[in-house]
Amino acid sequence: MSTVTPLDNITALAFESRLANTTSKLLQRQGAKTISAPSMQEVPLETHTAVFEFSEQLFAGDLDILICMTGVGTDMMIKTMKTKYDWDDIQKALSDILLVSRGPKPAKVLRGLDIPIDIDVPEPNTWKEILAILAETPETSDLEGKRIAIQEYGEPNEKLNEELRKRGAELVQTSIYRWALPDDLEPLKNGIRAILDGDVDVVLFTSKTQIDHVMKVADTVASKEELREALNNVMVASIGPVCTNGLQSHGIEVDFEPTRPKLGVFINEIAERMNQG
Numbered sequence: 576m577s578t579v580t581p582l583d584n585i586t587a588l589a590f591e592s593r594l595a596n597t598t599s600k601l602l603q604r605q606g607a608k609t610i611s612a613p614s615m616q617e618v619p620l621e622t623h624t625a626v627f628e629f630s631e632q633l634f635a636g637d638l639d640i641l642i643c644m645t646g647v648g649t650d651m652m653i654k655t656m657k658t659k660y661d662w663d664d665i666q667k668a669l670s671d672i673l674l675v676s677r678g679p680k681p682a683k684v685l686r687g688l689d690i691p692i693d694i695d696v697p698e699p700n701t702w703k704e705i706l707a708i709l710a711e712t713p714e715t716s717d718l719e720g721k722r723i724a725i726q727e728y729g730e731p732n733e734k735l736n737e738e739l740r741k742r743g744a745e746l747v748q749t750s751i752y753r754w755a756l757p758d759d760l761e762p763l764k765n766g767i768r769a770i771l772d773g774d775v776d777v778v779l780f781t782s783k784t785q786i787d788h789v790m791k792v793a794d795t796v797a798s799k800e801e802l803r804e805a806l807n808n809v810m811v812a813s814i815g816p817v818c819t820n821g822l823q824s825h826g827i828e829v830d831f832e833p834t835r836p837k838l839g840v841f842i843n844e845i846a847e848r849m850n851q852g
Contacts, residue, residue, distance in 0.1 A: 580606025581846035588766050589779040590614040590789055592757070593647075594838060598779070601839060605846040610775065612766025614788040617647065618755045626655045629724050629749040633668045634660075638747065639721040640673045642705065645728040646680030651751045652726050653688065666690060673714060677705060681726075699815045699836045702735035719743030730754060730784070754784045760792060767796045770805045777810040777845060781838070783821035790825050803827055810849065814841050 583606040591598045592613040599609040632638050643649040656665050669690045676682040676692045678700035685692055694712055696704050709715040723739060724747040725732075736746055757763060767789065769775050780786055793802040806827055813819040813829045815836030822829050831848055833841045 581850035582607035585776045585849060586610065586774060587777045587779060588612060588769060588775045590766065590785040591779070591781050592616060598838065601842040605842065610766055610769055612763045613757050614763050614785045615754045616757050617752045619651065619752045620750060623655045625748065625750050626652055627659060629747055630656050630660060632747060633672065634664065637722060638672055638724050640675060640715065640723045642675040642677065642723060642725045643681035643685065644677045644726050646684050648726050648728045648751050649681040649684045652749060655751065675705070701817050702732050705735060706738050722747060724749055726751065756788055756792070763792055764796050767793055767802060770809065771797055771801060773808065775809050777812055777849065778806065779812050780818050780822060781814045783817050786821040786825055812845050
């Protein structure tokens with residue numbers, strides 16, 4: 576007796592990179608045929624000047640708040656610090672500052688190192704939730720004159736930075752890596768061609784940077800306009816508000832967004848949605 580799965584006869588394309596294999600496996604469990612088209616890679620900065628400048632200010636007690644934006648970035652930042660400073664000093668300094676975690680991934684890194692978290696940003700973990708919870712918390716409701724260090728991820732979040740400055744904060748931006756296109760662009764180009772050829776039923780976007788990279792590479796395959804038009808004929812699924820805003824900024828309409836911005840929830844709810852017809 577055969578078992579029917581929700582995404583039987585559905586071809587799903589994902590632009591995820593770091594979790595490409597996990598994404599494909601989750602989709603395949605739902606019965607989908609998958610196309611993996613990684614669209615980005617993390618490239619460590621050649622120098623770690625920003626991290627070491629942040630560290631010196633941290634040890635000197637010149638910072639009031641640290642916002643950890645990503646798990647990978649938080650882990651890389653601390654590992655970079657450990658190449659130059661004693662771990663006991665790092666742990667004490669990070670434990671003494673008011674520490675904000677943007678979601679579960681940086682929180683997992685920090686807790687694994689016994690570094691206390693003062694503020695957990697609620698879902699969907701966007702810059703808006705960061706601002707809201709800072710405003711609601713007595714210690715951070717007034718940011719006038721506060722010096723805030725931000726562990727950045729790939730590219731600065733200009734909206735967050737602008738709003739923090741409007742509230743009177745001085746920012747120390749701590750970049751540890753940047754986003755770049757993959758070294759091998761063929762899987763990404765092939766994914767774009769599959770959309771243009773009408774061979775895809777649902778396209779999954781899991782970050783804003785993916786969209787920027789996909790649209791950039793689209794011009795080397797056909798054109799942005801042709802890709803936008805082709806995406807009108809498939810289900811465009813976005814993992815959350817930041818990603819949705821990125822798609823809309825490129826003139827791409829979003830058909831589906833999950834109840835929670837988690838990969839497993841995202842794929843399960845896509846399957847439920849498509850199973851409903």
